Amino acid sequence: MTTRLVGDHALLVEVGSGAEAQSLHAELLRRRAEGSLTVREIVPAARTVLLDGLDDPARRAAELAAAAIPPTPPPARAAIELPVRYDGPDLAEVAAHWRVPEREVARIHAATEFTVAFCGFAPGFGYLTGLPDRYDVPRRATPRTAVPVGSVALAGPYTGVYPRSSPGGWQLIGTTDAVLWDHARVPAALLAPGTRVRFVPVEVPAGVPAGDA
DSSP states (O other), rough: EEEEEEEETTTEEEEEHHHHHHHHHHHHHHHHTTTSOOOOOEEEEEEEEEEEOOHHHHHHHHHHHOOOOOOOOSSSSOOOOOOOOOOOOOOOHHHHHTSSSSHHHHHHHHHEEEEEEOOOSSSOOEEEEEEGGGGOOOSSSSOOOEEETTTTEEEBEEEEEESOEEOOOOEEEEEEOOBBBBTTTSSSSSSSTOEEEEEEEEOOOOOOOOOOO
16 A cells, blocks of 8 residues: 655555455545544545545554555445446447357346446546456547447446547447436436446347346
């Protein structure tokens, strides 16, 4: 674990993996909820967690450096279910990369429970983890200039859903009508770090069996 002071009231904690970052984030949220940590914002990323609004970041850095990161606690809330049509233009390319039929991509993806590791790129965009390492996929060699809103996509170890139309280089495997970002909703983002997510097929390709990934 590496800690870096950021300005007068913030601390950036860098850990060795995404799983450690998720565990640290969960532990810091627990401490804030119980009152042992006073902090304005706790922002996770791929392998870091930023704490902003600390009275004494140097003291907190020393405390964190001396403590072990506990395992991620079991989630308290039920998973959010997102309906999805596995109709993406890159479904065949992902199937070829995984060396499975296209219908098997849908089965594997829908059978997986995901967790929002962190958010970024665009308001409401969550980076979801859960697929085994063997299902990592590369980004497209040439990004699209416009990815349709609601596109369910893969890149590296992550699944994501585009909350609005934007450029992007992820592999598109499906589409959802779920509203990921609504400024009139509280909270505006449907997905937050730590949220469990399951994708529920709306139109399952013929021959897709039920089961676990």
